[in-house]
Amino acid sequence: MGKEHLKIVDLWHKYGSSSSDNYTLKSINFSLRPGELVGLVGPSGCGKTTLLRLIAGFESPSKGQILLSGREISSARRILPPEKRGVGMVFQDYALFPHLDVWENVCFGLKPNFDSSRPRWLLELLELSSFSSRYPHELSGGQRQRLALARALAPSPSIVLLDEPFNSLDLHIRLKLRNELSSVLKSCSATALFVTHDSSEALAICDRIALVRNSELVQFDSPKELINNPSNSFVGEFIFQQNVLPISPVGNRFTSPIGTLNINKQINTKDFNTALFDSTSIEILNSNSPNAVIKAIEFCKDHFILTVKIQEFFLRVRTPLTQNYLLGDSCQVKFKADQNIILFPGTHKVSIA
Numbered sequence: 001m002g003k004e005h006l007k008i009v010d011l012w013h014k015y016g017s018s019s020s021d022n023y024t025l026k027s028i029n030f031s032l033r034p035g036e037l038v039g040l041v042g043p044s045g046c047g048k049t050t051l052l053r054l055i056a057g058f059e060s061p062s063k064g065q066i067l068l069s070g071r072e073i074s075s076a077r078r079i080l081p082p083e084k085r086g087v088g089m090v091f092q093d094y095a096l097f098p099h100l101d102v103w104e105n106v107c108f109g110l111k112p113n114f115d116s117s118r119p120r121w122l123l124e125l126l127e128l129s130s131f132s133s134r135y136p137h138e139l140s141g142g143q144r145q146r147l148a149l150a151r152a153l154a155p156s157p158s159i160v161l162l163d164e165p166f167n168s169l170d171l172h173i174r175l176k177l178r179n180e181l182s183s184v185l186k187s188c189s190a191t192a193l194f195v196t197h198d199s200s201e202a203l204a205i206c207d208r209i210a211l212v213r214n215s216e217l218v219q220f221d222s223p224k225e226l227i228n229n230p231s232n233s234f235v236g237e238f239i240f241q242q243n244v245l246p247i248s249p250v251g252n253r254f255t256s257p258i259g260t261l262n263i264n265k266q267i268n269t270k271d272f273n274t275a276l277f278d279s280t281s282i283e284i285l286n287s288n289s290p291n292a293v294i295k296a297i298e299f300c301k302d303h304f305i306l307t308v309k310i311q312e313f314f315l316r317v318r319t320p321l322t323q324n325y326l327l328g329d330s331c332q333v334k335f336k337a338d339q340n341i342i343l344f345p346g347t348h349k350v351s352i353a
Helices: 048-056 102-107 117-125 139-152 172-189 199-205 222-230 235-242
Strands: 006-014 023-032 037-041 063-068 071-075 089-090 159-163 192-196 207-214 216-221 243-246 249-252 253-256 259-261 274-275 283-287 292-299 304-310 311-318 330-335 338-343 349-353
Touching: 006 048, 006 222, 006 249, 023 048, 023 216, 037 048, 037 172, 037 199, 048 089, 048 159, 048 192, 048 216, 089 259, 102 117, 117 139, 139 159, 139 172, 172 199, 192 199, 199 207, 199 235, 207 222, 207 235, 216 222, 235 243, 235 274, 235 338, 243 304, 243 311, 283 311, 304 330
Parallel strands: 037 192, 037 207, 089 159, 159 192
Antiparallel strands: 006 023, 006 063, 063 071, 207 216, 243 274, 249 253, 253 259, 274 338, 283 330, 292 304, 292 330, 304 311, 338 349
16 A cells, blocks of 8 residues: 555646746645545635646646656646546536437447446446436436446546535435445545545545645645644644634633633643634533624534634534524633643644643
8 A cells, every 4th residue: 555656746836827926736745545535625716626637637737747657647848648647537517428328428438349348337336227328417416426437437547536526416415425436436446536625525435635725735644643633723623623713821821712721731831822622622601791692503413513703713612402592692602621622833732621
């Protein structure tokens, strides 16, 4: 598993004039191992789809290079045409041919006199065999997604790129297909890069996750490493919907927008300016001295998640179903004792006193 199948080296990209400094990607470095499923996540507009297009050969790098199985396929001076890369791609809108049936779509792009055993196996694997004579408009959304994946896998590509493939599907089909995706790719011994803005999708099925923000790679790690050792507060905030607040040192404790933060550990408080914590690390109380307003209430089967606003900050708080808060209610939010938090910079783990 240590061998690099896809390698991105100091990759930069920008659209438009070469004199512009408005880069869509800046110094991206990471690699995929053979057979690995990697999630590429980040806010809208951060450069995820652009990176896929660079790997596929639809865009040219401004700097850096892309290597596939040790062979350079893209750099500022050389671009290997998309059709010669051995890269399969599943687009957001599937890009199926409406005038071709299922079988013809899967076989499109295969060499003349191709061996039909692989496309037949893929249709069987993806539960499309009984629909081989249907046209795309006669399929459900989930079936069209499976068809797009079968077509991408049919030529035995070196790597498969998936650009938010479940974006337009309803929740039930979305969950079913994302759980199938990993096993299908493993069955094909395929290496894949999976783009999504939904971090829960990447956490559910990916071996590792690359988080991009503002055109730069923030962290590239396993889901477990991301939660245990986030490189900065944005990782916890975006990937795990954790709360972030600024803190200021006062002696051996901190002040924050929701009050004093006491720590169960001797630390140099001057080293830290940000706290990252879960929705369970704070609590809501009725008070004659409120410091927050309830802005949203989410029902989550056995608890509520309340979004509260305090100053310009929004925090998520877990509460039991027995609490009867309403939108617009004023309340007091404070830290709970014995809860774990992480201080930044430095990813320093401590407990609340």
